[in-house]
Amino acid sequence: MPELIVKREAAIGRIVFSNPSKYNAMSRDMWLALPEALDALDADPEIRLIVLEGDGDSAFVSGADISQFGASQADPAVQAAYNAAVEQAYLAPVKCSKPVVARIRGICMGGGLGLAAACDLRFCRDDARFRMPAGRMGLGYSVVGVRRFMTVVGVANTFDMFFSARVFGAQEALRMGFVSQVAPRETFDAMFDEWCAAVVENAPLTLRALKRTVNELIHDPGDRDVAAAETAIAACFASADYREGAAAFMEKRKPRFLGA
Structure with a gap:
């Protein structure tokens, strides 16, 4: 079937x-x-x-x-x-x-x-x-x-x-x-x-923002929702994952991203 x-x-x-x-x-x-x-x-x-x-x-x-x-x-x-x-x-x-x-x-x-x-x-x-x-x-x-x-x-x-x-x-x-x-x-x-x-080891919010940005940019300029892409990007910088990524880099360890 x-x-x-x-x-x-x-x-x-x-x-x-x-x-x-x-x-x-x-x-x-x-x-x-x-x-x-x-x-x-x-x-x-x-x-x-x-x-x-x-x-x-x-x-x-x-x-x-x-x-x-x-x-x-x-x-x-x-x-x-x-x-x-x-x-x-x-x-x-x-x-x-x-x-x-x-x-x-x-x-x-x-x-x-x-x-x-x-x-x-x-x-x-x-x-x-x-x-x-x-x-x-x-x-x-x-x-x-x-x-x-x-x-x-x-x-x-x-x-x-x-x-x-x-x-x-x-x-x-x-x-x-x-x-x-x-x-x-x-x-x-x-x-x-x-x-x-x-x-799957990477920051989920970063991947989401990238996908949203790419999908908006391939539209004709008049059809793009750039604000939605910028909101997704801003969410990355406001996230706990962003702070975790910075801490992991400084501590020379693998980051543990939670998607938030």
């Missing part, structure tokens, strides 16, 4: 896309469940980092589960409701105040590529395969979604992905800037876990 599996492992929350028989293709219910799952982890004070990943080794997410696209999908109201659910799922990692990263193994295509693009960072194994097949399906990709790809990989690479609808590999994804790090199967888990461990 297609589902999202939510796990809490110390300071790391994991959301697993599980539909293994279809390479973790996203059902309508999975799209709808993702914002709620992310909101719950965002509200959990014990969680400092959220990982999105696919169930098993074969895929992150292969796309939307098109077996659900029956005759009703031709109804404009049905299509609009489905598109809204997908877009809310894409927005959920962006709206989350905590770092959200994609752990990619195997296939990452279509809706999976869109979900990965919505994360703050992406890491992949060297067997990962990527594709944006919108041009092969005749669908129109949303303005917000296209802008998201342009922000991550630039204009030329966005044109390339969409115009060609070709499959590309992990090293090309690294060259484009779509992923931050690539590692072979033997070392991928260790690399990813080491990076996550470094993140």
Whole structure:
């Protein structure tokens, strides 16, 4: 049965896309469940980092589960409701105040590529395969979604992905800037876990302020809420964590941040 599996492992929350028989293709219910799952982890004070990943080794997410696209999908109201659910799922990692990263193994295509693009960072194994097949399906990709790809990989690479609808590999994804790090199967888990461990040791308010600031700065100037970013930055300097960081530096010890 297609589902999202939510796990809490110390300071790391994991959301697993599980539909293994279809390479973790996203059902309508999975799209709808993702914002709620992310909101719950965002509200959990014990969680400092959220990982999105696919169930098993074969895929992150292969796309939307098109077996659900029956005759009703031709109804404009049905299509609009489905598109809204997908877009809310894409927005959920962006709206989350905590770092959200994609752990990619195997296939990452279509809706999976869109979900990965919505994360703050992406890491992949060297067997990962990527594709944006919108041009092969005749669908129109949303303005917000296209802008998201342009922000991550630039204009030329966005044109390339969409115009060609070709499959590309992990090293090309690294060259484009779509992923931050690539590692072979033997070392991928260790690399990813080491990076996550470094993140969860850092001051949560600093990470929150940075994410809010970046997300505001990538908007058009007229749409930016700079005041909200500045408020988040000011909260860092007013926090007990700021005082703890200074004390730890002077005492040459590891800081113990509480997120307050």
